[in-house]
Amino acid sequence: MADAVIDLNADLGEGFGRWTLTDDEALLSVVTSANVACGFHAGDPSTMRRVCGWAAERGVRIGAQVSYRDLAGFGRRAMEVPPEELADEVAYQIGALEVFARAAGSRVSYVKPHGALYNRAVADAEQARAVAAGVVRAGELCGGPLPVLGLPGSELLRAAGEAGLPAVAEAFADRAYTAAGTLVPRGRPGAVVHDPEAVLARAVRMARERQVTAESGETVGVRARSLCVHGDTPGAAELAGRLRLALADAGVGIEPFTR
Template sequence: MIDLNADLGEGFGRWTLTDDEALLSVVTSANVACGFHAGDPSIMRRVCELAAQRGVRIGAQVSYRDLAGFGRRAMDVPAGELADEVAYQIGALEVFARAAGSRVSYVKPHGALYNRTVYDADQAGAVVAGIRMAAAAGGGDLPVLGLPGSLLLAAAEAAGLTPVPEAFADRAYTAAGTLVPRGEPGAVVHDPDAVVARAVAMAAEGTVTAADGSRVAVAARSLCLHGDTPGAAGLALRVREALAQAGVRVEAFA
């Protein structure tokens, strides 16, 4: 059993990047941009409405405050400030999720923040503190998506939140099980056939071939497909069909 998640709502004003409607016909969980790296109130509302109509779980994709850099630039944000900004983003999305008859079901950091919380205990702790604030206000648990073995998931578990390990079918891995930085050659897997094959191997076998050719274990409950990839919706559909053929049930974790 595996969950399929994708980054959605990545636009701002007249600018759009992700094909939200098409992707919401395939994925089981939607990581919705909350305005700090992409997304605006109207986009957030529309994505929440579509997700609720189709029974897709709504997740808050929180980020550093970096619209110009799409949340992919390294930033140093004081822990207290970062915790407040994480809680703020979740709360903003919760308004639209509730209005659509749903709720925010989980949280996933985006871009530079996601990668930073893999190894930075201070930033990982700040993200978890922000999630705990939002969870307390909402009166329930907010599971946290992150890389297996990351300090983020460890901090989430220590704080009593549900850690959800995920894998990336369209990203290259190092032999240590971390993602190859986007600035390096081959960091993103563009061959659709390779993405589909990697997705099946991750879900059915729990392994992926790293950039150096070695086999790496990936114990994932959710599988991410980036919504900003050209042809993302068609690729996501191919992945879902291949998973079904391999006997893997696609189902939301939250």
Template sequence: MADAVIDLNADLGEGFGRWTLTDDEALLSVVTSANVACGFHAGDPSTMRRVCALAAERGVRIGAQVSYRDLAGFGRRAMDVPPEELADEIAYQIGALQVFARAAGSRVSYVKPHGALYNRVVADGEQAEAVVAGILRSGAVSEGPLPVLGLPGSRLLAVAGDVGLPVVTEAFADRAYTWAGTLVPRREPDAVIHEPEKVITRAVGIARDGTVEAVGGEPVAVEARSLCVHGDTPGAAQLAWRIRGALASAGVRVEAFT
């Protein structure tokens, strides 16, 4: 893929009150899209405002990272939320972030679920429909196309596409993949890859060749327009810079998908 293009996204604003997890300022100098926590798994009004202002200043696209209501579990615990209630909570989160995005002279440009919700809507059609209903209910689509970022082949992207929302496929260089092209659950050993050189090699392979090595060692096809760089890992910003440099050296152009 000599003409390969990819977006770099990162989870930002993952703090609450005096507690901070992500180096937002450093990551916003590297990534092209910012998945901003909307208060349900992390984030608070002041953090959301600050991240939106920094993102707008640097030309980084602002995305709503919506989640189950689970501050204590960082949105990574499985939850059973009635579809109508979930749709309202998705709309609420997008609306909250939109206030601060507008104040910064920007807008919410896409939506990406977080954690347990992200994994749930890969196969759960009812929860996927609730997320999409919430996106439509938020009214953010009235300001322009609102892409949905998610795993290739997921129910979420299928449902979003069915109602006319743009869909964007995503991959993870620092997460282990199964032979079926799905993510290995975080509760399993070696689900997260910590070796920087391995992460960088996988990032280039995903962006340039459309493949990644699965847990058994065999290559698996991965369709991705965006590559996630996790912001809650030690040295995330430095690793993101190295990934971006390696992509450039491999002839991959880095630019936002919106």
């Protein structure tokens, strides 16, 4: 029996029309949870339908990856959205994905913000509460309180807990960490770890020891139930497969965090 258990999640459905970004089918053979773009930073109805169908066929949990309304900027640009409006937009995105998840014989099982919204909700309590409010509004449609996936110690997970939503912590094997346990901004050199061997070693250490080495060289605690595997880099599907094998070889069980 595995002495450690981790979920593997990846951002999927991040195409639009004829343009595709990730190898969704390949990644769905590796991950246990799929963060599906809901049309605000990427994705469109047909893409959402296809990815939900593939996920349902493989028993992969479907999560709504909600974002600021920023299709041109891939949801990575800072935006100022009033809290009530943001809550409505979060609920809208979840509801749209739930239609396709149900059509595939599944349901939306959790929510994870994307890009600028994810980073903003780490420290901005007001925006974090707005995201949680949107998740609450969509909860009844989706069969009950939806878990929220986010960075350990973030305002987002704090707001989720206060709103009565399950708060699930995640870690990133291919992203650099600060000494405070937050992600190094993508615009800074070294923010993304490109060495495959380093990514594999970091993933195993995070799952087994709950630790990672920050950019400063300090050891940082990372207590996470899910590990994010980025799918928008060259060779991502192959690396994800190797990562899953490395975790299994290290005695780590791979299981989704939702039913």
